[in-house]
Amino acid sequence: MTISELKAVCDGCKTVVGADEGALWISHQAVKEQEAAVRSWKAHTEAKTLSGHVPVHSYQEVMDYPDAVRWAVHHNTCAPACFDSSYHVPVQQLRTWADLTPGQPTSWGRAGCRQRLAAASRIRGAR
Template identity: 30%
Template sequence: MDRELNIICQACSKPLGDDEHNPGNLWVSHAELATRRAALAEWEREHLAPAADGSGPPMVGFRTMASHPERVRWRATHEACDSPADADAYTIASRRVRTWLDVVKWTSHLMGKTWINDTNWSTVIGEAAEGRSNLIQPVG
């Protein structure tokens, strides 16, 4: 199937290639995921603890929500630019995300990962679908 999408390297702003020609990866850091999970657990202990009278968790205001730990960002880099250590990242080779069907298949696969909601994957694919992503862009 012909390429429909380009994955853009965040180090050099050029499209990632396939196999031998400028290969690269979409990736998310396991270390950042662990840090976010710890911060989220602490945030929930501080802000969502049940009320002393047993009436349930308090209402959470805007200011409190603004302190909610951010989701871990997906990144894309050529292997030559800034590829992460394989042991510290979940990677998807750029050659495996060439079409919208590939994005759907990867989304289905990633939904089975316990950490996917700790990432910005939904934002990545939403922005790509709307044509306003700096990570995944239509060819042409």
């Protein structure tokens, strides 16, 4: 089985990001805003749930659920201003699907992979 290398494509200029040229990143501020929006959504929608009952949501409530924060890829030269205050992983550490797989020994190491996935799981919302 051959391992095909992932190609990171810059969200700014739409060209491939080479090793040491950029990163996969997510904004800390956007994550905080999304987490606050989810807490607000839950408080609003679950306030109507009777004590001891499973919450049931209308179609509109489900559609109003806050969008997950999107990861982005940028060259160092194309990165927006918020890049410096973001969580980012250099693209050279994410070159194969195995690099994105939990528990696999990678250039991150097992512990680093778990930490990054734990951070990512706090970002994703249930849909």
